[in-house]
Amino acid sequence: MAATEITIVPVTTKAERATFVDLAYRLNAADPNWVPPLRMEAMELVTPGKNPFFEHATVQYFLARRGGAVVGRISAHIDHLAIAMSPEQGMGPGVGNWGMLEATDEASAHALIRTAEDWLRAKGMTRVLAPLSMSIWEEPGQLVMGFDHPPTVMMGHQPERYRDWIESAGYVPAKTLHTYELDITKEFPPLIQRIIQSGEKNARIRIRNVNKKKFGEEARLILDILNDAWSDNWGFVPFTETEIGYAGKKFRPIVHEDLIMVAEYDGEPVAFMMTVPDLNEAIQPMGGRLLPFNWIKLLAWLRKPKPRTMRVPLMGVRKKLQSSRLASQLAFMMIEYIRRNAITRYGSTRGEIGWILEDNQGMVAIADAIDSHINKTYVIYGKPL
Template identity: 75%
Template sequence: MRKIEVTPVTNKRERAQFVDLSYRLNANDPNWVAPLRSEALELVTPGRNPFFEHADVAHFIAREDGRPVGRISAHIDRLALAQPPEQGMGPGTGNWGLLEAADEDVAHALIHHAEDWLRAHGMNRVLAPLGMSVWEEPGQLVRGHDHPPTVMMGHQPRSHADWIESAGGYAPAKSLLTYEIDITKEFPPLIQRIVAAGEKNPRIRIRKVNKARFDDEAKLILDILNDAWSDNWGFVPFTESEIAYAGKKFRPIVFEDLIMVAEYDGEPVAFMMTLPDLNEVLAPLKGRLFPMGWLRVLRWMRRPRVRTMRVPLMGVVKRLQSSRMASQLAFMMIETIRRNAIANYGASRGEIGWILDDNQGMVAIADAIESRINREYVIYEKSLVPSGA
């Protein structure tokens, strides 16, 4: 019988081993895009990732005959515990994520160890995988393994879903979808008319962000986001530290003509963030900026040319949601960014998401512009209470 030992990460050397496992175990997947090692290490380092300020986190490495063969994180987000249970999180719900494993036995050993850690810390339910926050790379990829992910999207082996489901007790809780679209084609006539009508409305203004006021603009956008998403399944609010951290992280790939704020009667009521697909330039670097990768990235940032643009975030303030105005503002921002993406960056493809599979408003917008689902991620749930207890 195999002896797989699972132990916690307790020092800098083991943290480096934890990070390195993802590069080694995914090395043969042509569609896996290696993150920069510095960012992968920052994600799991207390004091550098503000997630640790409101979460209890443990990282574990599985070893066989002394050799690392897998990893997993387990975490309890105190902000998530405070959310209403009907929105997915809530009291007693913990998470695990960042799973990498050489085979099914290793995966099961890691998952069960993470479950035991969550139980020992008073959790009675698990939602997984989340790596680590719901705002990072949530869900297990179950559709779309045939192409690389866009910037800040996860990509896990197809086998992981089978291993999670065979670990016992796991069932899908929610699907997260991404949609792709050929942005070189004009939108359907109905959408064009909606956009044209909005452009003639003096009460509506679609403006680009002002990077000279970056901190103010970032706070404005995240304030709208926290309001717009507050009733969404899985929502956990951003903290002030996370707003500052996200601003610092996004700033190098923020381009003013790709991020729009919609104002109605002078009040900011919606936004849409679009990012050029940094993965297109990162993929050949294999996670390392040195010795020459930094120069390639720097040149790209000065004048990015990409095939794909990704819309990771958009939102309309809650009081306007489900109104015609909300969809009109969304179409106007999408169309403005579409034109800029083609003219200024040479883009031909767009990706929107992720979107909750039951978010009727966003799914309707995606359908209206004739986009199609290209990737699906599943978040699983499991009761940690023994049967009969």
Template identity: 60%
Template sequence: MADAQISIEAITDKNGRERFVDLGRAFAAQLEHSVPQLRSEQLELVDPAKNPFFGHARAQLFIAHRDGKPVGRISAHIDELALQMSPEQGFGPGAGMFGYFDAQDETVASQLLETAEKWLRDQGMNRVVGPISMSIWEEPGLLVKGHDHSPVIMMGHHPAHYAGWIEAAGYTRAKTLYTYDLDITKGFPPLVQRIVQSGERNKRINVRPVRKKDWDEEAAKILAILNDAWSDNWGFVPLTPAEVAYTGVKLKPIIHEDLNMIAEVDGRPVAFMLTFPDINHVLKKTGGKLFPFGWFHLLRWLRKPSGSDMRVPLMGVLKEFQNSRMASQLAFMMISYIRDNAAARYDSTRGEIGWILEDNQGMVAIADTIESTINREYAVYEKSIG
């Protein structure tokens, strides 16, 4: 039932975007184990003039007020590239999205979701998928398991009760995303070691660290492989050239050559694995602020993130090699080399792999084979609004 005391404001300017971001930060600050992120980065993600996602998408941000006080927020957005995908891959014609969902109570949540649905319906959409904040490559899904520990770099962290509120509004789960926890102080099982050794005997294969001095070219190679390797996956939306360039610039400061690998076959890049030190380790100390002294801690950490947890957000093998013996060799060689470097050179003890789709049999099998365990689950919901 609608609450007459609640009003919904549509955000139309820079000041509104700042209030939208700051409201999300205020909600996050109340949540145990949440880690404050850099405000400047959060503002950039919702700024159409700065985030190339808006080159193929349109969005409307909303803030809910009760008695003049902000009590919730949500985004409604439409990705034109997602509309062109097959419905079997999660989106397709008529599929809009919601994201950046925060609410003080279930009544606020209900009215925010209704508002986002109405905006999407008015734009010609007949289905809603979410939460996705805001590109599928940024922060997909709602945390539904793993609230008892802090997230790592670029991972969402949400109150447990949000799931019930979303489901009460008529949403059903479309897909589950897993993250896996890995003890990197231990060696890999004998099977993995044998696969790595067989790959090392194959003279066609060369697994090398990325070259940071050539990072723009390296990033383009990696993201080209990604666009091919993930093209049949649920939720896939291709990255545009502008997004590739933007992502490369954003990732460069956290790239350490020996933690990121490109695999070549006959001199041709065919696979990659990215690993990021967990910058949240620093953001906890600085409160997500660069000034007055946060920049010093951040720069010092970026040079040598000793003792940091590691996150593997992305890896991929060109489709032509998938489901082959060589694909296993490439994957386990990259994983093994990065694990060894993280433990020996950075004193890391823990890694996190994900997101991984629940039905991505290849990646689930890899995660199981290296004896990692699920530590977080994210749910993506959908609802018909036609």
């Protein structure tokens, strides 16, 4: 075999899966803005029986080797819930995905992408949307703007060169996602304050904290609202019961009652806003390892987090209220109450909202109204097979 020849091999063993995970740490080690995930979580993400995504998806991982050295990786997957959705929402029949791309050079990246495409084509797929690592709810899209600062918790960060490699493989943008940042130490504009004050005088509106003692019940309520609120959105895939339980368990360590709000109207829960401390600030220096002493530091941080940044990964208003003035009012009230708590109780100074679809006019209008601005942009690309 020539030293320059690239060989693509499917991942079939536990050891190969560990090699697949480890490659990301090696290739991104020199990037100061890459946040090494905890290795145990990175392994869990790609392991059947650990990640409930595998209950409704067919997944194959591949490694690229050159001269005996591992030079790249990729996942190819078909989400059977996604292909059951309406084609008008982006996914639908015949749409497969790849993600988790890491490569040392363009030739390796192209060989991996071709292999993923061939695998999807052999499974009957006719179109690909990528990168998704692996569900739309995990790390969607390739970063195309905002390389100069680390991502917040649950957001991706890929080298800029990957964008060129993806586009040179024949991919074109299918959907653009943004995250928005704002200085939360500043009060919102007078108009927004008046909208909030009006809501506070309305006896039919109640904004409450979640109750962590009823965490399972609250998690199901929030995800029920989410599944309804997002059901018409591009790329939407509903959460399963198993995923609801898994998400609740995963989020529990960073859940704080005063950072997650539920809005009730006439006693009915109709909206929610979830905010989490930016865990990436705590884990970035750890290099992905909890041993020997990082677990102590992490536990201390989780007990009393003092993050610079709070992230809003999810919010939603039931579909029947969307596009109404009440929906915006409830959103502004939840954002304001959480903003106050983030400053006074956690010492935070920065907020990040997203991701938000570029054409989600309602959410973009809310982000603009509170004087936030785009700080990162991700692109999901498409290509016929």
